[in-house]
Amino acid sequence: MDKISFPYRSSSHLVLLHVIAESGAWEKYGLDVNYDQQISSGEAHRAVPLGEVEFVGGNHVSTYGRRARGDSWVYLGQAVNQVSHQLAVRADSEINGLADLKGKKIGTHGNHPSLNDWLFFKQHGLDSDRDDIEFVKQSKRKKEPADAAPDAAPTQRPPWLWELVRDRVVDAALLVPPASLFAQAGGLKLIDVEPLPMIHFTTVSSSLGFVEKHPDIVERFLKGLIEGIHFFKTKPDQAIRIIRDKSTKRGQMNLEQATITHRSLAGILEPKLYPRMRSIANVYEEAVRQDKDAEKINPMALWDLHYIRRLDDMGFVDALYGQQGSNDGGHAGHDHAHDHAHDHSHHHGEPAPAAMAGLEGVVSTACDDEDCGVKH
Secondary structure (H helix, E strand, O other): OEEEEOOEOOHHHHHHHHHHHHHOHHHHOOEEEEOOOEOOHHHHHHHHHHOOOOOEEOOOOOHHHHHHOOOOEEEEEEEEEEEOOEEEEOOOOOOOOHHHHOOOEEEEOOOHHHHHHHHHHHHOOOOHHHOOOEEEEOOOOOOOOOOOOOOOOOOOOOOOHHHHHHOOOOOEEEEOOOHHHHHHHOOOEEEEOOOEEEEEEEEEEEEHHHHHHOHHHHHHHHHHHHHHHHHHHHOHHHHHHHHHHHOOEOEOOOHHHHHHHHHHHHOOEOOOOOOOHHHHHHHHHHHHHHOHHHHHOOOOOOEOOHHHHHHHHOOHHHHHHOOOOOOOOOHHHHHHHHHHHOOOOHHHOOOOHHHHHHOOOOEOOOOOOOOOOEOO
């Protein structure tokens, strides 16, 4: 067994990684993958080129500018290509769509998520740089001090985005499950909007040096990831039980929480790990906004897709799915996922708003900041 390090950037990635590991997909290809550890963006940029870790599941925006300054980062595959969100507003706000937001305050949070919000609204004619809208950033949660007395009062958390809308601090916010579930339970109105094509969640990242020296490990690692995604999609009952039992970073999930978490992700996972061009274009635009050096780099320069292309040409993924549901690289799955992400009725077994109070453990797959994992 080859020992491989694959640290995550956000604990939200563990929803998928636990299932892949427990399914035995990596072990099948002779890999002992240490995935259950977190790494910061800066530490990932330091450790990956040195070979201290073989792969990283993230770093989506900072890489382009760093590549212009000599970094050897490379992307090998992409698990998710969109952010499926809804617009949350107060029921009495008279906001019925994006056109009603001009001049309004929009709640946002984090680094990559706030860039996603900026780009989404800009692409829909609401540019914060022109003062069409005003962004109000959610306060960061403070970590409890390590030397805090056992009987010390816990640090009061800042309000969640949906609470800022409810409490009239902002007029609206883009939310994903479970935040949207809590918003609905709290009396807010949810408005369906288009998903944002985006590179986020679990991206297979490595260094050019490692990839060139160890093509066999790269192929086996990608095979395990692809088979794990197949398990996630096609064996929901087993996947849900793994999510329930293993997702303990933010408290133990129950079966209902694990089911909602699974449904929010299963339909949008890419069976062949291909990134989408609109997703790359969008994340590249965010990279340029954050770091002007990114303009010196072609947005495709970081992507080495010949490994997943080879597996595709071999028929590896089609054989897993029986040539159904994988030929389009996951296109059909996106429509399926969009429906689930925006359906909060009883028809798919999800709880009514009155039952939402017990969903604190549900993980947001759209969260990519270090300090995030649960949004409610």
